[in-house]
Amino acid sequence: MRYSNALNIKTEQGIKMLCCSRCNTTVSPADEPWKKSAVLLERPMHELAGPYTTGEKVLLRSFACPHCGVLLDTELAQEGDDFLDDRLF
Amino acid sequence: MIDPITFSIIRHRLFRVVDEAVITLKHVSGSAITNEGHDLMVSLYRADGSLLMGGVGFLHHLTSAAEACKSIIRRFAGRINKGDVYLLNDPYTAALHTSDVYLVAPIHFNGKLVAWSACFVHVYDIGAVNPGGFCPDAESMYAEGFSTTGLRLIKEGELDRDIWDTILNMVRSPEMVALDINSMIACNNVARERMIALIDKYGDKTFDEACQTLIEQSEQQLRTRLKELPDGQWRSRQYLTVKDKVETVVLCMTKKDDELCFDFTGTSLQSPYAVNCTKWASLGGLFAPIFPLLCYDITWNEGVIRPITMIAPEGSLVNCNKPAPVSVATVGAIQSVNNAACSTIGKMLNASEKYAKEATAVWHANHFAIFMFGQNQHNKESIGIFTETFAGAGGARTYADGVDVGGEIPNPISRMANVETTENTFPIRYLFRRKMTDSGGAGRYRGGSGMEFAVVPHDAPDGGIDYVMSGKGSEFPMSEGLGGGYPGSPNSYLWVKNNELTPEQQDRAKFSQSIDAMEAAKEVVDWGVFPLRGKDALYVSWNGGGGYGDPLDRPVEEVLSDIANGNTSVEFANNIYGVVTNGEGLVEEAATKDRRATLLATRKTA
Numbered sequence: 001m002r003y004s005n006a007l008n009i010k011t012e013q014g015i016k017m018l019c020c021s022r023c024n025t026t027v028s029p030a031d032e033p034w035k036k037s038a039v040l041l042e043r044p045m046h047e048l049a050g051p052y053t054t055g056e057k058v059l060l061r062s063f064a065c066p067h068c069g070v071l072l073d074t075e076l077a078q079e080g081d082d083f084l085d086d087r088l089f
Numbered sequence: 090m091i092d093p094i095t096f097s098i099i100r101h102r103l104f105r106v107v108d109e110a111v112i113t114l115k116h117v118s119g120s121a122i123t124n125e126g127h128d129l130m131v132s133l134y135r136a137d138g139s140l141l142m143g144g145v146g147f148l149h150h151l152t153s154a155a156e157a158c159k160s161i162i163r164r165f166a167g168r169i170n171k172g173d174v175y176l177l178n179d180p181y182t183a184a185l186h187t188s189d190v191y192l193v194a195p196i197h198f199n200g201k202l203v204a205w206s207a208c209f210v211h212v213y214d215i216g217a218v219n220p221g222g223f224c225p226d227a228e229s230m231y232a233e234g235f236s237t238t239g240l241r242l243i244k245e246g247e248l249d250r251d252i253w254d255t256i257l258n259m260v261r262s263p264e265m266v267a268l269d270i271n272s273m274i275a276c277n278n279v280a281r282e283r284m285i286a287l288i289d290k291y292g293d294k295t296f297d298e299a300c301q302t303l304i305e306q307s308e309q310q311l312r313t314r315l316k317e318l319p320d321g322q323w324r325s326r327q328y329l330t331v332k333d334k335v336e337t338v339v340l341c342m343t344k345k346d347d348e349l350c351f352d353f354t355g356t357s358l359q360s361p362y363a364v365n366c367t368k369w370a371s372l373g374g375l376f377a378p379i380f381p382l383l384c385y386d387i388t389w390n391e392g393v394i395r396p397i398t399m400i401a402p403e404g405s406l407v408n409c410n411k412p413a414p415v416s417v418a419t420v421g422a423i424q425s426v427n428n429a430a431c432s433t434i435g436k437m438l439n440a441s442e443k444y445a446k447e448a449t450a451v452w453h454a455n456h457f458a459i460f461m462f463g464q465n466q467h468n469k470e471s472i473g474i475f476t477e478t479f480a481g482a483g484g485a486r487t488y489a490d491g492v493d494v495g496g497e498i499p500n501p502i503s504r505m506a507n508v509e510t511t512e513n514t515f516p517i518r519y520l521f522r523r524k525m526t527d528s529g530g531a532g533r534y535r536g537g538s539g540m541e542f543a544v545v546p547h548d549a550p551d552g553g554i555d556y557v558m559s560g561k562g563s564e565f566p567m568s569e570g571l572g573g574g575y576p577g578s579p580n581s582y583l584w585v586k587n588n589e590l591t592p593e594q595q596d597r598a599k600f601s602q603s604i605d606a607m608e609a610a611k612e613v614v615d616w617g618v619f620p621l622r623g624k625d626a627l628y629v630s631w632n633g634g635g636g637y638g639d640p641l642d643r644p645v646e647e648v649l650s651d652i653a654n655g656n657t658s659v660e661f662a663n664n665i666y667g668v669v670t671n672g673e674g675l676v677e678e679a680a681t682k683d684r685r686a687t688l689l690a691t692r693k694t695a
Contacts, residue, residue, distance in 0.1 A: 041695035049664035071573030
């Protein structure tokens, strides 16, 4: 079952789990905030190339699969902001 | 029950009524913002003011104009007659900001009120503290120009000269404002005549049944679609800055069964600056992406409004209290509401096998407003927007790149004026205007590119012009990516101070072809009124759309094509896409393989 282009939902021992759609690695239980279980790369946006002429406080969070490294999601944030917690019921 | 053929004919006739009314409006108005930018809207409403047929133009207005009709119905109860036309532009009653003036007109058939037509244009001026109506200097709505909760401008076909003269006495360039208002009167006249002809042909009873069926059909179609989509909760966060103050619009969208709820709890308190919006404006802002993204094959009417609820905390940026200033709302909080809704809807669609192809990253999220004003080369006072803001940039889809300079979600017909049109109206010369390299958010599918341009004074009787900048900051990107895609670039507004250069340097600056080639000092200008005089230049770049999917999944040949087409720089290709090229634009295959492996490893060990 699809959660997004990067994540699927599978059932393991009767529990719904989110897994990487690239390598099928389990990331987190589907009813928990999955981003805490992904690999987080958080850096000021201006460190990227190009016209990201942003200040230090503008952060790009990249959430990657802990096994294959594919990007699962991104979000903009300021330091200390909560993760954007998307979930299916 | 109405027969399906008659129903279909009436439905299509309603579309055509709106189309013809839009054409009429454009033919009469003389403003570039209307004719070129298509900052307009025409729609039809039921006798009770509910939306019957949403038209094209800025979709934020479809629900707000419904509220305008309802407000007029309440205010003028028992006094609404055939041939009346009402004017309303109060943001705390229904409008988005004072410059977007609604003209709503009742449509009577055999003496009975059967429908309304409504339209708006952003009028040439509204008598606010800043020319053009966007007021970075306003501390309250009382500095934002003429405002009314409802006036009967035309009574039973007769123009009320007292009202007309009063309005025109309060605005700059009254002849242009008169043309704007006349365009809306003409638009409503055409809509009324075509509607009466339609009702006359099929009978009021059949017409009413068709309208009722149309609304029920839309509601049923949207509810069916929502049921097919997964239940869940999706969040978005939009930042906007004014004078180093960061405001946040927070959205949690919940979809359960056949209903959607948009909850803005957690959004910043209302701002002292004019980026706030009222609740009607927020409602319009969130419906603007709902219509094209969820209802692309459903008639836009009251039926699609019913399954949707909105929670907008009172006293917040998205539901401010009077007299908070709101003149910059359309590029401020409303735009952020629109972006956040686009983002959450995109995520919901991306969670569905069936509807993933309809998902999109956020489009042209940093809509900007720069109004020029001053004496032009024809020795006339001229006020007008840089229509480039309407050119936009498309968000990436789940199967294709976003369209470069591809417009914007809330206005399906937005566009920009030719350079020559702007140069003919204002004493300026364009140094360049082109796609902005690296502006589209990176991803498996790239966000559409935005643009950049620079202008200098030219043939100006006063040595130049001034401009009102309502950029609400350029610090945070606003076009969010989707499913691992990066956000598009932020906007940039720079005052290039060529007047400080030596004569030799000024000679070179006359024909500068890029911001990097401009030698002069540059000052960020994003909020307030600024001069463009002498040899100085104004440089503007605007955001690209958000990207979709992992940038490392973008095929090398597509990145090379992006470089060749000016969408992506060699540096960006290397740093973000992991594609290494040589001096001749050819790929270094081994280096690219290594670079991509390094970027992937960096993620895993972060």
